[in-house]
Amino acid sequence: MDIISIIGLLVGLLAIILGQILEGGHLGSLVQPTALLIVLGGTTGAVMLQTPWRIFKQGMQMAAWVFKPPVPHIPDLIAEVVVWSGIARREGLLALEARIDAQSDPFVRKGLQLLVDGLEPERIRDVLEVEISIWEADMKQASKVWEAAGGYAPTIGIIGAVMGLIHVMENLSEPSKLGAGIAVAFVATIYGVGSANLVFLPMAKKLQVTLSHLVSVREMLVDGLIGIARGDNPRLIESRLESYILGPR
Template sequence: MDKISLFGLFLGISAIVGGQILEGGHVGSLAQPTALLIVLGGTMGAVMLQSPYAVFIRGVRMMRWVWIPPVIDHAALISQVTGWGHIARREGLLALENVINQLDDAFMRKGLQLLVDGAEPERLREVLEVEINTFEEQMKLSARIWEAAGGYSPTIGILGAVLGLIHVMENLSDPSKLGAGIAVAFVATIYGVGLANLVFLPMANKLKAHIGRMVAQREMIVDGLLGIASGDNPRIIESRLQGYIF
């Protein structure tokens, strides 16, 4: 569980609600289901319109990474790759074929298979870097749906404000209905700007940070495989891979 994400969201919302209370306002005045429906529904509709189905669904599923980040154990990976190096030095590259079927990660399996098949180091790098670049672009494309939501929601909030003012203008003869319309108008703007800057844009940036870590992990694998293909000492491979840890 990413506690700083939870604390950050709690702190942001608490600061806004606390400011409202200190100004003498009521918390209930910020609770406007109509405004929330307009902003969330309109924003998600715009994001769905711009995104292919697969990209949108993947982006929604990635949202859990904000709270439960993908597990990336660099130390375990370095130990694993170094172990491959020891096997290759003792028994030859063909001995790694027994390791391939034990791996769950498709990228690792592909890299080891290329290594066992005798691919030249430059060809190995070329093939795997194409896959890394494709993976990175696909993941970032999905993360950008939240960036897009952060761009659309303030405008949708303004649209909600206009709808609220239209409601006010239609009921000028009935003062009892004016307060509700004005409340929706202003709260919709708060929801639009607040969701963009407290939720959607921070989520997009955190997802891109996790994607960067996943890409670095794959680059570590490639670097290790190239070292094994070149016959480097496992200690040298381990030392080089340590440089990826930050």
């Protein structure tokens, strides 16, 4: 669980709520289901219009990464690669075939299969680097779903505010209701700007950072697999892979 993401979201929301209270406002005035429906519904529709269904679905699923990123523990991963290296040196590359089915990551399974198939090291690198590039491009498009939401939400919020003001103008014969009506209208703007800058855009950036780390992990795996294919000493492989621990975590 990524605690800093939870803390950050809570701090942002509490700051707005506390500011409203200190200004003498009522929390109830910030709760407007109609404005929320306009902002979230309009933003979702706009994002869906510009995004293929597969990418949109992947982007929704990636939202969980903000609070629970699927980042493996690198020291444990390095230790596993070193074990593979030891097996390959003692028993040959074919001995790694028994390890393939135990891997949950399709990328790792493919890398081990290429080793077992006896491909040349550089050929293995070429195949896996193409795999990484395609996967990274796909995930980047999915993460941009939230970036797009952050771009549309403020504008949809303004639309909601204008709709509210139109409703106010239709009731000019009742001056006592004008102030409250205008306040309600501008809540849509708060929802639009707030959701974009407190939720959608930060989520997009967090997903991009997580994706960058996952790409580094895959590159580390490629480095380790190439070392095994070349018959490098396990200690040399371990030493080389440990440099990746200095990367973002």
